[in-house]
Amino acid sequence: MAEVHSSSVVAPEAVLADTVKIGPFCVVGPSVELGEDVVLHSHVVVEGRTSIGARTQIFPFASIGHQPQDLKFGGEESTVSIGSDNIIREHVTINPGTKGGHMKTVVGNGCMLMVGAHVAHDCILGDHVILVNNATLGGHVVIGENTIVGGLAAIHQFVRVGRDAMIGGMSGVENDVIPYGMVTGERASLNGLNLIGMKRRGHERSAIVELQDAYKKLFSETGNFADRLDEFNADESDSAPVRDVLTFIQGESSRGLLHPKKK
Template sequence: MASDIHPSAVVDPDARLADGVSIGPFCVVGAGVSLGPDVKLLSHVVVEGDTTIGARTIIYPFASIGHIPQDKKFQGEKSRLEIGADNTIREYVTMNPGTEGGGLVTRIGNHGLFLAGCHIAHDCIVGDHVILVNYATLAGHVVVGDYAIVGGLSGVHQFVRIGAHAMIGGATGVDQDVIPYGLVVGERGHLAGLNLVGLKRRGFEREQIHALRDAVRGLFAAEGQMATRIEELSKTAPEKSLVADLIEFLTGASDRKILKPKQPDGL
């Protein structure tokens, strides 16, 4: 079966296209690219460099695949990007080839799922059935084992190894190796005080800000229960005040807990 190339796509004559390749509107495919059987580039996809993409991989709009590494040490040396079969690469994903300092190859396995905005840097080695959730980032030289999952907005430091079947929770920074089958959860945000600069910029009076600060410190005190403190504070809070706004928020319907300071009395 011949390839299906949209008239608006730009495909270099030296690109190698297997049977059943589909290249959608406004895609760009460079001279060194090799697309395996039934690969699909939906639209606005750019594939450049010495890049091989395995059979049945589908790439969504605005992905940038195979452009030169984002590494100041890169001097134009010939390097490549190898992507296996049956991968799904979603919108705005970026994958870069290797560098001389890392073996001159970036290699992606089979059956991977790379959600929107993910980045795989130079010289990474990614196994089979790996999932990178939205905006997960692998720095250079990272090794990811089979079936590992990297949560959304997580960043993996260069040269880190993530073992097979490991799970990295969302918004987690990883700067050391992760054992196979391990679960890694980064420190989540904690309440560090009030947005005093913002309050001043909005023109709130000093007395209101001080009253709010005292209320917050009392609410998150180490002793007693917060529900009791909220009830007591609601009896004395002036109407249409910052403290009243705080009470309204705390007593409103929510499926989540209230973010607290890292340490009791830490405000």
Template sequence: MSQIAASAVIHPMAVVEDGAVIGENVKIGPFCRVGARVTLKDGVELISNAVVTGLTEIGAGSTIHPMAVIGGVSQSLHEAGEDSTLVVGANCTMREGVTMNCGTVGGGGITRVGDNCLFLANSHVAHDCILGNDIILSNNVMLAGHVHVGDKAILSGGCAVHQFTRIGRQAFIGGLSAVAYDVIPYGMLNGNPGILGGLNVVGMTRAGIERSVIHQVRRAFKQIFESEGSARTNAAAIRDEYLDCAPVIEILDFIAAESDRALSSPNRGKN
């Protein structure tokens, strides 16, 4: 049996399947469809012609625009119809044509999106992706399966991200870029193949990071990527030098972590 709050407003031409949980002050516009295992938290709005299906939870205050399909089964070749989940955080906006898929059992069973994220028209979040908070996916951004994206990252229009890739916190990905390898926190990547061109200094400044700290991060970047030896070896060698600089340590931890993908660098892909 559905649980529909008395304050919810559901257009008579919308379909809410039996079993759905609809919170306070939810608005469901005409021609929307809400599946039987969907939970819409307080204040969610489906404007019109939106589909929310699967074992899906949409966080409070989120908005879903027309033609979005949220919670569809994965497009994985290994999809076998097992139970899996999509959880979207609070105050997210999914514009026209956005698609988000549930996870797969083999990939952990859940696709998760944090709070305050913005997904512009026709962007796609595939199965088993894990996204942090305050992320922007611009128009036509494509995330393949198992991608991890850190808080406050910005992915510009039309970029494509290879499966299992990690994108660090507050990284910036340029438009039409091909992201085949991990991108460090605060990194700026452009091109096809994607080249790590430097640091997202503008984003760091807007986030209130002090200029002196930014200078330390830039110095560490050069030590990691411009010194002889591999980036991972160089990163490990400078750790003690930056113990009092949290952004550098964050980058070093990111580089040291296990990953299915190699690391984007200023030289990868160049002749």
């Protein structure tokens, strides 16, 4: 049987794996599912149609699954899906999807959401994403795997952030960020590539060099970006990172692409 502190309130309809541990003063709603070895440390609220995968830990005063901060929300049966092996720290908020979006909010596996991070309705987070303290995602944001969003950074609604990107602290991100991109600034701009992250994740030097060359050509200040993009063919590149960037740029977007500041 799950281990539930006597001061916690768990709806009888909630589905709890036998190895779940729920500390004091938690509230778990009737449509919640908690997987193997999930831990709610204390003062955690999990409501709505929320599923949480194995070995995820949630720390005090986190609020998961309550209705989104969207005036258009009409009580639709949307969901929150949180994968396995995540760490969700104090005061994190995660809201479910809406009928204006995916009807779901998704957090992948192995993510770390630090103190005060906010994941709004219809956001999709890949695996191993890190949101540093008080990072804020507007609705409908998509974050690729292995991306780090710095403390106090804010990402505008509908922005896409590619895999392995790095968003600097206190950055306001209003446009899409290419995979492996490095972003900084109060009104953020693209500021090169996340080379340290690429090296840490074992990318071959040849692939990194090819991506650097492609970046310089794509974001050159001469000519037209669309014309420069036409010179590349993702299928012909030997570098997986280059293919990732080109495929991302050619994907559907409602916010446009973040570029470097003009010198």
